[in-house]
Amino acid sequence: MEPLNENPAVDLLVIGYGNTLRGDDAAGRRVAQAMEKLHLPGVRVLSCDLLTPELADPVAGAQKVVFVDASVEAVATVQIRELEPAESSQILAHAADPRTLLALARDVFGQAPQAWWVTIPAENLGIGEDLSMKTRVGVEEAIRQIRIICH
Numbered sequence: 001m002e003p004l005n006e007n008p009a010v011d012l013l014v015i016g017y018g019n020t021l022r023g024d025d026a027a028g029r030r031v032a033q034a035m036e037k038l039h040l041p042g043v044r045v046l047s048c049d050l051l052t053p054e055l056a057d058p059v060a061g062a063q064k065v066v067f068v069d070a071s072v073e074a075v076a077t078v079q080i081r082e083l084e085p086a087e088s089s090q091i092l093a094h095a096a097d098p099r100t101l102l103a104l105a106r107d108v109f110g111q112a113p114q115a116w117w118v119t120i121p122a123e124n125l126g127i128g129e130d131l132s133m134k135t136r137v138g139v140e141e142a143i144r145q146i147r148i149i150c151h
Contacts, residue, residue, distance in 0.1 A: 011042030013062035024122030060109030
């Protein structure tokens with residue numbers, strides 16, 4: 001089945017997501033902003049509040065995709081997990097998780113790329129735009145790890 005999307009294929013799609021007004025929750029968006037400034041060939045960057053069904057189209061057009069988000073799990077370092085699409089592409093709310101979005105790309109557009117989920121430790125989710133030191137360090141580490149995936 002030919003994909004229905006009209007986006008040109010990209011080598012790597014980076015999707016950074018989170019709320020820029022909730023402190024460390026903006027980590028994924030900060031990574032996206034930094035990656036955009038690098039102007040790496042073959043890399044497309046998207047920054048959004050949530051993972052929505054509309055993102056299935058650009059996801060399906062990529063060879064690889066990296067989802068970047070903040071995490072309040074009790075971990076001290078950036079976590080990188082390779083992902084497989086969920087069994088179902090059904091989204092039960094307005095936002096999807098990365099596995100469901102991969103499944104939606106597969107089910108609607110006929111393909112799901114190789115994917116990773118990069119989570120950055122977060123400790124301050126209060127109102128504000130400042131990142132904690134722990135999250136700032138995590139943002140820099142996430143950028144380094146994504147650059148490795150680029151190659």
